[in-house]
Structures are given as C-alpha cells and as structure tokens.
Amino acid sequence: MRFVANARMYSVNSPAAAAWKELFGWLARETGVELDVIAHAFPLPLSDLWSRNDLACAFMCGYPFMLAARRPRPVAAPVPAGAPARGRPFYATRLLVRADSRFDTIEDTFGGRIGYTVADSHSGYNALRHHLLPYYQQRGARLYRQSVGPLTTPRRVLDALQAGDIDVGPLDSYALDLMLRHEADLSPKIRIVATTNPAPIPFLVAAAECPDGVVVRLREALATFGEAQACADLRDRLCLDGFAPVKIDDYQLMLRWDAAARAAGYAEPG
Incomplete structure (x- = not known):
C-alpha cells in the first residue's frame, strides 16, 4: 500500500x-x-x-x-x-511588528490591530491569547480595537503586517526560523516585540x-x-x-x- x-x-x-x-x-x-x-x-x-x-x-x-x-x-x-528549550521538541510564538513601526514592546501595540491565524492553532491563537491574558485581566477590557483573522498561515500574517492591515501578529518560532534561513530580505522588515512561553x-x-x-x-x-x-x-x-x-x-x-x-x-x- x-x-x-x-x-x-x-x-x-x-x-x-x-x-x-x-x-x-x-x-x-x-x-x-x-x-x-x-x-x-x-x-x-x-x-x-x-x-x-x-x-x-x-x-x-x-x-x-x-x-x-x-x-x-x-x-x-x-x-x-x-x-x-534546547534539545527538546518545543517552540514558542514570536509576536512581530514591522521594522519601521513605532512599537518597541507588546504594550505599545495595545489599542491597535492584532492578527491571528485560526482558532484551532496553538501558536497563532491559543499561545497568543495566553500571553495576553494577564494584560487583559489587569485592564478588565479588550486590549486591541480590532482582531484580524483568520489569516491561517504564517505567510499571510507577514503579508498582513507588511500591508499595514495589522500592527502585530503571531508567528510560530520554528516557521520563522525557516523563513529567516531561506529569505535574506525578511529580517530587515520585521522586529520581535515579545515571545510567548515555550510549548511542545x-x-x-x-x-x-x-x-x-x-x-x-x-x-x-x-x-x-x-x-x-x-x-x-x-x-x-x-x-x-x-x-x-x-x-x-x-x-x-x-x-x-x-x-x-x-x-x-x-x-x-x-
């Protein structure tokens, strides 16, 4: 077979x-x-x-x-x-902004537009939400004026960032490693403002x-x-x-x- x-x-x-x-x-x-x-x-x-x-x-x-x-x-x-987690099958979510944006921290992006991939994604939804949860609990209100999605794929998250459709977006850290390894023009376009806790x-x-x-x-x-x-x-x-x-x-x-x-x-x- x-x-x-x-x-x-x-x-x-x-x-x-x-x-x-x-x-x-x-x-x-x-x-x-x-x-x-x-x-x-x-x-x-x-x-x-x-x-x-x-x-x-x-x-x-x-x-x-x-x-x-x-x-x-x-x-x-x-x-x-x-x-x-060195030597272990783990990854994290990188929260990215455009390199030319005014944002230096994740808190700087609050009030803007955040992207997500799809509701059954860990890196693009569940881990993102977990990372933002303490800020949400502290404020007792939404952090962003708009959630944009489902963007579905890492590539579409990057495209939305570059088009200005979102201010910050989540990317699977291993997917980002692969992109940076093979796309020399990507690194100057993006910045990481936060990283979630590791997960399997x-x-x-x-x-x-x-x-x-x-x-x-x-x-x-x-x-x-x-x-x-x-x-x-x-x-x-x-x-x-x-x-x-x-x-x-x-x-x-x-x-x-x-x-x-x-x-x-x-x-x-x-």
Missing part, C-alpha cells in the same frame, strides 16, 4: 518545501514505506489532510490534536536547532488506520535523522537537530492555557 506525506505547516517557502520533500524521500528509502508527497496548500483545510486514511506523515498542531474526538497516530516531533511543537502524525509496522518503521528511522551523516545538509536547511518521540502528556499544557483564558472570559485574542 502507498501512503501520503505532507509538510504544509512548515513548507513556508520554496526552499523549505524542497527540503521537506527530500526528507520524505530519505524516509521512504530508509523504511521501505512508499510515500507520495502530496500538495495540500492553503486554502484547503488541514482537517481534510489529517483525516485521510492513507496518511503516514503530516504535521499537526498539538492543540487540535488534543481537541480531536478521533486522534491520528503520533509519529515523531521535530527538534528545532533554535528551540526555546507540532508533530508528524499518521492516520489512525495506519498499520503498526509502518508507524514503528517511520518512528525508528526519524529517530536516527539527527545523527545520520548523509542528512547533515538537510538538517541545516531544515534548521533541525533531529526528531524526538511525542510525549502526549506534555500537550495537556495547551488545554490548560485554553481553559484559563475561557474561565477569564477571554475567548478571542484581542
């Missing part, structure tokens, strides 16, 4: 997408699992990808995973070279129906990626140290953050 693979969440530009395709090619050779790398770009819903019964490898955010009534099977979690990163999943033998082979091969000599250049292009086992209990943090915001009456970041 042939299976499908997709790295849409971290195919943030053409060089990154090409590198992920190479990684899936390496994975297929190492495991003997036939993987077809498929396109599933915006505006196609990620939920359609995650629900495919022939799925062997696709990134899924931990927040929708924890909320799902029927979960796919965890395969492995990436360990970014620039992870906020989106991970590769397989369909709930994926055979045990296939999942085990994928996990075992990805566990060797960080040390494989032949993959050194690929690790550099993907800004990765390697892959780690998925620890589902770590992702309870996302549900706690969600519950705390809802209990405070702060359902939407803004």
Whole structure:
C-alpha cells in the first residue's frame, strides 16, 4: 500500500518545501514505506489532510490534536536547532511588528490591530491569547480595537503586517526560523516585540488506520535523522537537530492555557 506525506505547516517557502520533500524521500528509502508527497496548500483545510486514511506523515498542531474526538497516530516531533528549550521538541510564538513601526514592546501595540491565524492553532491563537491574558485581566477590557483573522498561515500574517492591515501578529518560532534561513530580505522588515512561553511543537502524525509496522518503521528511522551523516545538509536547511518521540502528556499544557483564558472570559485574542 502507498501512503501520503505532507509538510504544509512548515513548507513556508520554496526552499523549505524542497527540503521537506527530500526528507520524505530519505524516509521512504530508509523504511521501505512508499510515500507520495502530496500538495495540500492553503486554502484547503488541514482537517481534510489529517483525516485521510492513507496518511503516514503530516504535521499537526498539538492543540487540535488534543481537541480531536478521533486522534491520528503520533509519529515523531521535530527538534528545532533554535528551540526555546534546547534539545527538546518545543517552540514558542514570536509576536512581530514591522521594522519601521513605532512599537518597541507588546504594550505599545495595545489599542491597535492584532492578527491571528485560526482558532484551532496553538501558536497563532491559543499561545497568543495566553500571553495576553494577564494584560487583559489587569485592564478588565479588550486590549486591541480590532482582531484580524483568520489569516491561517504564517505567510499571510507577514503579508498582513507588511500591508499595514495589522500592527502585530503571531508567528510560530520554528516557521520563522525557516523563513529567516531561506529569505535574506525578511529580517530587515520585521522586529520581535515579545515571545510567548515555550510549548511542545507540532508533530508528524499518521492516520489512525495506519498499520503498526509502518508507524514503528517511520518512528525508528526519524529517530536516527539527527545523527545520520548523509542528512547533515538537510538538517541545516531544515534548521533541525533531529526528531524526538511525542510525549502526549506534555500537550495537556495547551488545554490548560485554553481553559484559563475561557474561565477569564477571554475567548478571542484581542
């Protein structure tokens, strides 16, 4: 049986997408699992990808995973070279403004327009809301005059910033690492004014129906990626140290953050 693979969440530009395709090619050779790398770009819903019964490898955010009534099977979690918890499969959300803006801190952006990705995103919604919650509780009122979204993808957050449609927007720290690695013109255009607390990163999943033998082979091969000599250049292009086992209990943090915001009456970041 042939299976499908997709790295849409971290195919943030053409060089990154090409590198992920190479990684899936390496994975297929190492495991003997036939993987077809498929396109599933915006505006196609990620939920359609995650629900495919022939799925062997696709990134899924931990927040929708924890909320799902029927979960796919965890395969492995990436360990970014620039992870906020060194050597662990963690990431954070960078809160970005335009480089030429007057904003130096997140507090400076209050009263303006904030962007968000989508309501079931951790980095672009749940973590953003968690970071802003103490300010909301202190003020007892909304922080921004407008919440702009769903912007859905990191690229569309950056586009909204550059177009002046938002004053501040959230970006997955690993996605931003990949963008900065391959886009020399990006760094002068943006500034980071805040970073959320670290959280466990989106991970590769397989369909709930994926055979045990296939999942085990994928996990075992990805566990060797960080040390494989032949993959050194690929690790550099993907800004990765390697892959780690998925620890589902770590992702309870996302549900706690969600519950705390809802209990405070702060359902939407803004």
